[in-house]
Amino acid sequence: MKSATSLRSAFVASALFFSRALGVTLTDASQLTSTTYDYVIVGAGNAGLVLANRLTEDANTTVLVLEAGVSDENVIPVIAPFLGPSVTPDTPWDWNYTTTAQPGLDNRTYPYPRGRLLGGSSSANYMIHQYGTNEDWDRMANVSADAGWAWSNMKQYIERHEKFILPTNGQNVSSEYIASLHSYTGELDVSLPVWTQATDARVVATTQQLAEFPYNQDISGINNDMLGIGWAQSSMVNGTRASSSTSYLASANDRPNLTVLINAMVTKLLPIGTPAGVRSFRNVQFSDARTFSVTPSFQVQATKEVILAAGAVGTPQILQLSGIGASEDLAPLDIPVLVNSPQVGKNLQDHPLLPNIFNVAGNSSLDHILRDPAQLGAAIAQWETNRTGFISNNVVNNIGFARLNSTVLEQFTDPAAGPTTPHFEIIFANFWLDPIVTLPSNGSYLTILTALVTPTSRGSITIQSTNPFVAPLINPNMLDTLFDITTMVESVKAIKRFAAAPAWGDYITSAFGSLAGTSDAALEEHARQHTTTVFHPTSTASMAAQDALDGVVNPDLTVKGTSGLRIVDLSVFPFVPSCHPMGPVYILAERAADLIKAAS
Template structure:
């Protein structure tokens, strides 16, 4: 049975599995489960089916769907006490495809050591070898077309790439003049170029692939890869406009005293409905909504649940805790266009150019084939070895003192021990630099004829931890989100090192002859001014993890290595919320890996 249109079609039906959320992980999971004709799967999604929608399909429109409630949950974030009391907003995909329908197309895999850390924290089977297997299963890699390789020859290694997965991946066409300026400059500073960053070694510079289909130059995402080709499977059911409010529990427990889920309650229109699960309820609602739904279902800290008048069904205080988020800061440079025709997204400021480019995209031509491709992942010591070593030493002493005093729990100390080992290793990355082909977050349209390069920096391994918790028992109220940006001052100091490293590029060719700083500009000369600029301008990178951490229960874990919620017989969480410790990567590949691996875990009866 294909797409369901009304909740009434669920009447008198039961399903083996109910998957909450038709997003990146959820559709990967559901698609693989329905390969078994004997498994009857229902996916419930609060948003809609986008269909043939140019705002979703056409690349180079970064953030075009943000703030539009048709596409975006638009989660508010509480004022950030340590970041100038600014109120942030976290865009997240609402609809079939989830955030894979609104992301920035970056197809990035983490360092092997970052994934192996999951296993070190108590999760057997969650390591780089498994990650590589499942990431290749999700991917269909297409080597760069001749139009790219003629302009920017680069290397790749086929053994690191998937060849027949559902998600098409290739190199975009434009922006390579900017990538060349950046990568050649870093090369002249002694930074190595990575032959292929998809095999577990990402330290250095490289050109990244994007999740686009080179036949059409349209977005390739979970809806087009995992759902559309299989939507007519009689055992693959999808209901949109279904806002899941809570998991429903049987009156009985299993022999070990675990809660047994009987289904879920969801809201469609102004009516509450029930869907029944015979085997499992699986939350794939993302790192914000999955802990929210658990708390609305009575699973979490009794102290928090009591405040919002929800009876505690299961004491599990790790729910909504250990939240870690990447966030961006950036510097902007005006390009010298006298010697090169830099193709940048600033050209879209001309309405006629933008209209013509969109027309050309229909012919698989034009600037709408531009992506984000130039990356560097570097150790912190790349900036100033002695200064950064002293910074790390100060952090280590602070962590040891606070652990000894009991301010830092033994569980968090285990995470910090791994983070410190990465910081001290000159072969592992802590700093990320991303080339954005245009004026990122421009406060006003660029002047006609001017072109820009923005160098984005991302905090990959935050020391600060935040939380996400229900703030009322109304399921339609957003949860309270507090990432605690810069609660740990070390995070701000790492951003400062990023900014100083970028500014050092102006002493090296070809960056020196091609780029003039615009933001924050020449008036920002002191560390304090740069830090204030960072605190004022930084934004989310949409990479939240940890809110339903896969850790031992005594370490604040919410799910075990089989992704089953502790204290339940048949509830799992399958999305980025289970990642226990952040990684140096953009997260969509990891989300697909989690969905793919979870399907095999379930099929094996674990």
């Protein structure tokens, strides 16, 4: 999800005044004391820092992490939960990508946020923490022919990953989560909302008034059911964001066998020798990201493995630059095909996000504060002083998930992983949150966003230059199928029914703008005009069975047709999880660490 342009501007204007970026670990290649490590990890995001932590638990194992971005230390927009929308796009902490024109979205382009700093997108996202349904994981086990990816095995990693923290404001949250499902001993802090939005009680009341929207006491997916409306669980604690940097890296950063180098832009992987039929990729070439030039370049070598954890955009870009990909993508750039892997960069999946805005009565939405730099600045100052107020909280408190009704669904082959897996998400924000339309100069608003979580559209990531500093072509291919646009229209109809419940009778006054349309055709046009992304790209280096001819990686995440090369990030998921995918990639990386240790 990304914020409205007007909110982003307000947040940046207020927050940057307090910000300062301090160097963490190494900042320049000249500071490296070695060029050879057991493992070289490319990317210090969710997955990369999990691996850095777990692999260096063995004091005899040396690890180098290369991160193109900057430090996250003391960057207030990153640290303060409510300021999450100001971290991306068009900032020093974002890759600042833009999509290609999207036919399904009236040929619009839009920013494609990806975190470019320590912690990756876990330092730039909206912090919603879930695991998906067990059906999501069981489907991955079936597709990969590896039972180790089934939920019966994967759920064990929650214990070492999650550290559930109860809010410190004294509120009673016993009805907002199921205590027995969670872990309290892991690395990443996860918590519930610490600041009450004026709409929270109305959302919960609606679950009691409309049977279509049941209350779900725990929306994490741990108990195999995300359907219904519940309280958002977020990676935050004590009024601050929790990321892979503040958790996994922080607890390992003093280990002498771990080296993290920021400002290091990996330009390609270099093959070593030519074993029969298999290319070994254990050399990594990189440049100083601050120069935006491939020269001078530096090289490091992994004696055991290079692990790509650069994400669903960065990983296929690096593979293609290295000659691993489809000849149709590499030949126009005169890049020799060292490993013919036609699915590299293909199969891109993402969650389309649609803001639906209502006019509301009174002044209890946050819009009047967010319009006023003085009030917003005072709220940030309060947060700086004692970590309280709405800045200490996520931007949303309540989320929900739903399936299409059977009459609509019978028109299609169900793309969900199973009968308890949702088709769309509902997100509540008690202020204007539209990335396309600027916040009006007056009025109060409620935004009920909907997101398609089981898309059937497929896009691609394709390099357009041999220069790694030139962004690849990013084509999510949003709303390209009848199922996808039908589901988005049905999601809008669902939230309009939600908003018509008695709980909203004295608050919502009318639908805003194109949301006021009543026909399917009008709501389709509303969706095509306003949809962008929750920025959950996956599946561009998809996993397939060991003996399968398709796919990019094997079930153990090693790259097919290579040796010494593995991928551990969201690009390996064959299907985008039906939830916010931060949690899934964390536990994927936890299992990957076990697989890597077992192979060493």
